[in-house]
Amino acid sequence: MAAAVLQAPLLLPPLPASKSSSGLLAGAAAGAASVSAVVPGRVSGVLGFPARREIGDCYIWGGWSGEDGRLSGGSARPVLLHHTHTLDVIQVAASGAPGAQHAALLTRGGEVYTWGSGAGGKLGHGTSSSVAAPQQVVRLFGKGAVAVACGHTYTAAVLRDGGLYTWGTGLGGQLGLGEQSGPTQLWPARVHLSRPPCPQERVESVACGPYHLAAISSAGVLYTWGDGLFGKLGHGSHDSCAAPRAVDALRGSRVVGVSCGWWHTAAVAVPRGGGGVAVRQRRRTAGGSRAGAGSSGSDADASDSSAAGDGGPRGGGGGDWGGGGGGCVGGALFTWGGDFTWQLRGKRDHHHGCLGHGDLAGRLVPTQVLGEDDVRQVVCGRNFTVALNGIGQVLQMGSTGAVRAGPLPRRSGGNRGRPPNIAS
Structure with a gap:
């Protein structure tokens, strides 16, 4: 029996309040061989004594480095990663490609x-040794790094001064060096x-897919480069780029978040114009209903609150931009890519509805997912x-392999039943 795909965003069941936090969606969404997590520094204090922040620990489960340095073997339960208990880890990253073989913290x-x-x-140690x-x-x-992300054969880091650095191998131009x-x-x-380099340019966040990258500048402009197959760069074609190129279709918006998947890319953007940015924000009232409120501010304010969030790390392989919790700007969701041109067993292959537009067709330029105007964070698998979204609902579209979703966004916590059965 053919499995179903969910081409509309699916609203997943609500998470327990104790497990909801900023950066909820950060992680190895693309299916890395290993999954890791950081237990953030905790603040403790009793009877008026000064509070003490404990060191952030790094846990890993699934596969991890073996004797040869490859990510293999491992544990089905989270275990403390050796040699990191004194580092005070605040972010981890791993490639989402099959057989992921390197990670960063x-x-x-x-x-x-x-x-x-x-x-x-791809480890950046000056050799190819594991x-x-x-x-x-x-x-x-x-140099003060503030974010790190991993692709399949390369790694990227954003520094405090806004500089972006890459290393490893990029046959499709993933390194962005020209x-x-x-x-x-x-x-x-x-x-x-x-090009030529502008002294004022600053990178606010970066996202790595297996074969392409995306970066957001301090002006809210989105740049993509790397392998362009399936139209995932958003430049209107399947052409690859060896250096960053602005996504022209989003020039009229301030991009505040981005994530790179295998065949597609997703971004969150708010409108520019009139010297200010008007953002519709939702909140849940005591009775559980939604309430809307309009707010406006300068472009600089929007940049500060959306790109930097609450001071968390900027960028990441899972598409987190340091604004998963309250206080960040909500915006419209745009997706593109998934433009398959070959046929599989007599049928044209497709992206399983991961773009959320209600169909299985690809998009060569960013296209807004209708009805989603208060998205705070997005990740691509x-x-x-x-x-x-802004009221804590998790939306899913496409197929995770375990439970297949569909081509339109569907929400968690609702009474909409199971996703529609749409043949893959």
């Missing part, structure tokens, strides 16, 4: 550590959003997209 002090397979230089435990990327020492650069970079190299 970021410390509160702004240092980047990587481990796993070093093939192609390491079994997290090892510091020494070329970024003291046509003149070789496909392999053993050390972190600076990526410039414009292989054949699915998950979003978090």
Whole structure:
């Protein structure tokens, strides 16, 4: 019997209040071989004594580094990652591609550590050697990293000064260093959003898919580059780009979040205009109903609240932009890519509805998902997209492999029953 796909966002069942937090959707949504999580620093204090913040621990389950440095084997339960108990970890990242073989973490002090397979230089240690435990990327020492993300064969980091660095192998231009650069970079190299470089350019966040990247500038402009197959760069074609290129279709909006999947990309954007940004914000009243309120502010204010969020890390392989909780700006959801051109067993293959537009057709430019105007966070997987809105509802579209969704957004917590059975 053919499995069903959910081409509309599916509203997932509500999570317990104790498990709802900022950055809810951050993680290895694309199906990495291993999954890791950070237990943030906790504040404790009794009887008036000064509070004490405990060190952030890093836990991992599934596969992790073996003797050869590859991510393999592992545990079905979370275990404390060795050699990290003194690092004070605030963010972890891993590739979402099958057989993910490397991972990275970021410390509160702004240092980047990587481990796993070093093939192609993706660990940033100056060699292609593998390491079994997290090892510091020494070329970024003291530079103050604020975010790290992993692709299939490469890694990226955003620094406090707005600089973006990539390293590893990018046969499709994933490193963003231009046509003149070789496909392999053993050390972190600076990526410039414009050519010639502009001294004022700053990267606010970065997202890595297996084969392409997206970055948001401090002006709210979205740039994409890397492998362009399936139209996932949003430039109107399947062409690849070896250097960052602005997504023209979103020039009229301020992009506040982005995530890269296998075949597609998703972004959250708010409108520009009139010297201010008007954002519709929803809140849940005591009776559980929705209430709407309009607010406006300057572009600078919108940039500060949406891109930086509550001071969390900017960017990530799972598409988190440090604004998953309250206080961040909600915006419209845009998706694109999934433009398959081949046929599988006599039928044209498709993206299982992960774009959320109510059909299985691809899109070569960003297209708004209708009815979703207060999205706070979004992550892309292989054949699915998950979003978090302003009142804490989790929306899903596409197919996770376990439970298939459909081509239109569907909400959790509602009484809408099971997703519609749409043949894949």
